[in-house]
Amino acid sequence: MTTAASPPDGSVDRDDDEALSWGDADDATHVDAAHNPVAVKERAERDPDAPETSGALVGFGVFGGLYLLYTVAWLLTASTSYVDGVDTVLTVFVEVLRFLSIVAPALWFTVVLWAGRGKRTRTRLLWMLLGAAVLFPWPFLMTRSFG
Amino acid sequence: MTAVTTPERRPRVDLLGKLVVWVVFGALFAYMTVQAVGNLVQISQSVAQFNAFLDSSSGGDSLRTSTPWAWLVLDIAIAPVAFVVALLVTRRSRLVVTVAVFVVAFAAAGSLWLDLQLFVPSLLDF
Numbered sequence: 485m486t487t488a489a490s491p492p493d494g495s496v497d498r499d500d501d502e503a504l505s506w507g508d509a510d511d512a513t514h515v516d517a518a519h520n521p522v523a524v525k526e527r528a529e530r531d532p533d534a535p536e537t538s539g540a541l542v543g544f545g546v547f548g549g550l551y552l553l554y555t556v557a558w559l560l561t562a563s564t565s566y567v568d569g570v571d572t573v574l575t576v577f578v579e580v581l582r583f584l585s586i587v588a589p590a591l592w593f594t595v596v597l598w599a600g601r602g603k604r605t606r607t608r609l610l611w612m613l614l615g616a617a618v619l620f621p622w623p624f625l626m627t628r629s630f631g
Numbered sequence: 632m633t634a635v636t637t638p639e640r641r642p643r644v645d646l647l648g649k650l651v652v653w654v655v656f657g658a659l660f661a662y663m664t665v666q667a668v669g670n671l672v673q674i675s676q677s678v679a680q681f682n683a684f685l686d687s688s689s690g691g692d693s694l695r696t697s698t699p700w701a702w703l704v705l706d707i708a709i710a711p712v713a714f715v716v717a718l719l720v721t722r723r724s725r726l727v728v729t730v731a732v733f734v735v736a737f738a739a740a741g742s743l744w745l746d747l748q749l750f751v752p753s754l755l756d757f
Contacts (some may be wrong), residue, residue, distance in 0.1 A: 558742075566748040574666065578748075581741035588738035595735045599728045618739045622746040626753065 532601035540605040544597065547612040551589035557621035558586045564623050589619050648726040653718070656733045660710040663744055667706040674703060674751065699754045706747045713740035 536544070566578055584591075592615040600608045678698045685691045717736035721729040 584738035585742040
């Protein structure tokens with residue numbers, strides 16, 4: 485078949501669409517990507533039974549101490565009044581949240597260490613950092629500085 | 632025979648347990664969201680009434696206040712975000728880990744929610 489892109493003398497009879505294919509699979513020079521897999525660097529899971537590095541222990545220790553301070557701060561604000569004159573369900577709900585706020589730092593610390601055993605140290609420390617931001621005891625500061 | 636059937640049944644039990652966890656905590660997070668929406672409505676109405684009162688009286692323009700929309704919207708967003716994060720984190724976890732993560736997510740969302748219950752009213756001077 486001669487197309488507009490073929491040489492004028494018609495000596496080469498080739499379909500333009502051929503340029504869009506990878507060629508015949510039976511051709512000896514054909515290279516199939518399936519036989520040349522790209523090397524993907526897989527990140528190995530951490531062995532849950534492997535001992536922690538000293539850096540990890542220091543990091544967890546720092547966050548453990550910080551979370552302990554958070555617990556004390558939430559405990560000191562336990563008598564803070566959050567809502568007034570509301571129905572029984574909401575009162576119970578707030579009481580439950582008040583209790584959970586006190587134990588939340590300890591819960592967060594324990595769950596990150598326990599559920600993240602197989603995770604890398606950096607991942608667990610980032611979760612600890614997120615917990616430090618989320619669980620910050622603002623009521624402790626507000627009731628003492630601005631309350 | 633039991634040893635053969637247990638591994639097959641475990642995922643089904645885990646899935647059933649996870650469904651219960653999703654429903655229970657979904658209801659708790661939904662209640663938290665409903666209360667936050669109630670706060671938004673109540674506070675925005677109070678601010679509007681207060682400003683209307685100032686408009687009807689002579690002077691007092693300097694006392695006009697604005698609704699803290701950003702904090703009220705954040706209050707509403709806390710519970711859904713916590714629920715979705717817990718859901719994503721535990722999508723391939725065992726049942727016991729799922730329960731633990733949802734409890735922590737609810738506790739953390741509760742801490743933030745209580746923060747805002749105390750903070751938002753402090754922004755309003757009436």
